[in-house]
Amino acid sequence: GENVEQHPSTLSVQEGDSAVIKCTYSDSASNYFPWYKQELGKGPQLIIDIRSNVGEKKDQRIAVTLNKTAKHFSMHITETQPEDSAVYFCAASRRGGSQGNLIFGKGTKLSVKP
Amino acid sequence: GAGVSQSPRYKVAKRGQDVALRCDPISGHVSLFWYQQALGQGPEFLTYFQNEAQLDKSGLPSDRFFAERPEGSVSTLKIQRTQQEDSAVYLCASRIRGEGTGELFFGEGSRLTVL
Numbered sequence: 001g002e003n004v005e006q007h008p009s010t011l012s013v014q015e016g017d018s019a020v021i022k023c024t025y026s027d028s029a030s031n032y033f034p035w036y037k038q039e040l041g042k043g044p045q046l047i048i049d050i051r052s053n054v055g056e057k058k059d060q061r062i063a064v065t066l067n068k069t070a071k072h073f074s075m076h077i078t079e080t081q082p083e084d085s086a087v088y089f090c091a092a093s094r095r096g097g098s099q100g101n102l103i104f105g106k107g108t109k110l111s112v113k114p
Numbered sequence: 115g116a117g118v119s120q121s122p123r124y125k126v127a128k129r130g131q132d133v134a135l136r137c138d139p140i141s142g143h144v145s146l147f148w149y150q151q152a153l154g155q156g157p158e159f160l161t162y163f164q165n166e167a168q169l170d171k172s173g174l175p176s177d178r179f180f181a182e183r184p185e186g187s188v189s190t191l192k193i194q195r196t197q198q199e200d201s202a203v204y205l206c207a208s209r210i211r212g213e214g215t216g217e218l219f220f221g222e223g224s225r226l227t228v229l
Contacts, residue, residue, distance in 0.1 A: 006156075032215035043118070043205055043220030044157065051215075089156050093215050100215035101147065101170065104156030 002027040004092050006105025014113050019080050021108045023090035024072040030092040033066060033073045034102065038087045047088075048075070080112045116140070118221035120206050126227045127196045135224040137189045137206030143219070144212035146189050148181055149205040151223070157205055163189060164212045196228045 003026040013019050025033075031052040036044035048064055050057045050073065056065040061080075066073040077084060087109050091102040119138040127133050139146050145164055149157035150173075159173040165186035174181070178197075183189040193200055203225045207218040 004156075034217070036220075041222065043207075043222045045220065046217045049217070091156075100145070100209065100218075101159050101162055102157075102218060103159070106156050107154075 002030060002092055002094075002103040004090060004103050004105040006090050006108060008108060009106065010109045010111075012111045012113065013080050015080060015082060017080055019077045019084070019110055019112075020074060021088055021090065021110075022072060022074045023092075023105050024070075025092040025103075026071065027092070027094065028068075028071065030094045032093045032100065033064070034091050034093075035062075035064060035075050036089045036091065036104075038089065038107075040086075044089060077110075080110075082112050082114050085110055085112045118206055118208055118219050120204075120221035120224050122224055123222065124225050124227075126229065128229055129197060130195050132192065132194045133196055133226060135191045135193075135204050135226070137191070137221060139187065139189070139206070139208030140210075140219055141187075143208035143210050144186075145209040146183055147207045147209075147218060148189070148191050149207065150175075151203045151205055153202075160191070160204075193226075196226075198228050201226055201228045 006023045034049035037047045038044040050064045061078045063076045087107045090105045093102045148160040151157045161181045162170040163183040178194045180192045203223040205223045207220045
């Protein structure tokens with residue numbers, strides 16, 4: 001089955017700096033790669049996603065890239081702000097199987113220091 | 115409300131007790147997922163419903179875990195004879211479509227502590 005590895009597990013940056021989180025996946029049939037943000041005591045919330053027919057996608061301060069050949073994808077947050085502090089999860093899924101069930105990485109705890 | 119609602123938010127059970135966790139998905143959402151999230155870990159898949167049909171229960175850790183969605187809306191996850199290793203946050207998520215991939219909308223979870 002699919003396995004998603006995520007690095008780093010913790011990341012501390014100064015406000016205004018960039019943050020990069022990297023993930024790898026094992027199932028070459030995976031075709032959907034969302035990123036979720038989870039704040040303390042809350043459920044995960046989708047912040048951006050990318051499909052396998054696209055190499056990169058940008059939404060304001062967040063950019064994601066996908067390398068299907070290497071089976072890795074990453075998220076880049078620019079101009080970080082204290083409110084970006086949270087746990088971020090990458091995930092992968094594919095059509096078929098359990099109809100789009102997400103396999104999550106173990107998460108990256110991002111701390112943005114003012 | 116407009117989002118996925120879960121209850122109770124917190125549940126403390128003595129080992130051996132049965133618990134029931136409820137999920138109200140977003141109205142009209144066809145797909146419903148249950149995940150288990152241990153402390154400091156990512157959510158792990160438990161089971162999936164498409165309307166009232168449970169199409170995948172491969173993630174349920176033992177036969178003590180049972181889920182249902184009898185009318186294709188509200189879902190209940192039941193854990194019988196709880197054990198300490200069952201302590202976790204149980205997340206419910208719904209998706210508008212039944213087929214393919216797409217955004218999952220998560221509830222805030224039910225935190226279960228087994229003493």
